[in-house]
Amino acid sequence: MPTQKSIVPRYYPRLSSVVSEQDIPDILGFIKTGVVNLLNKIHYKDLQYSKSAKGDAAFYSLSIVSNRLDIEVPGTEIFLILNPDLTLGGDSHISAFPITVEYEWKILGYLRQFSELILLMP
Numbered sequence: 371m372p373t374q375k376s377i378v379p380r381y382y383p384r385l386s387s388v389v390s391e392q393d394i395p396d397i398l399g400f401i402k403t404g405v406v407n408l409l410n411k412i413h414y415k416d417l418q419y420s421k422s423a424k425g426d427a428a429f430y431s432l433s434i435v436s437n438r439l440d441i442e443v444p445g446t447e448i449f450l451i452l453n454p455d456l457t458l459g460g461d462s463h464i465s466a467f468p469i470t471v472e473y474e475w476k477i478l479g480y481l482r483q484f485s486e487l488i489l490l491m492p
Contacts, residue, residue: 416457418431424479426476433466
C-alpha cells in the first residue's frame with residue numbers, strides 16, 4: 371500500500387520584514403499606520419536586491435504571494451488561475467505577482483557625502 375505525502379504549507383515572510391515603519395516617509399504620516407498594517411498582511415518570496423556603496427543606486431526584485439486566485443468556468447469544473455506559481459518547485463496553492471524596482475539617482479551619492487562633510491565640520 372503506497373503512503374501518501376502530507377502537504378505542508380510553505381512559509382512566506384511578511385513584506386513588513388523588508389520595509390519597516392522607519393522606511394516610510396514622515397510626509398505619509400496620516401496613512402503610515404494603515405501602510406504598516408497592510409505590509410503585515412502581504413507576503414513575498416524570491417527576494418533579490420543590491421545596493422551601490424554610495425547608496426545612489428539599488429535594485430529590488432520579489433514576488434508578492436497570495437492564496438491562489440482562480441475563476442471557475444461555469445458548469446465545467448475548469449478553473450482559470452491568475453498568475454500561478456510556475457517556478458521550479460512552485461507552490462500550486464498560490465498566485466505570485468513579480469515586482470522589480472530599480473533606481474539610480476546620482477544626487478543621492480553627493481547628498482550623502484555632503485551630510486558627512488557637515489558632520490565633520492567643527
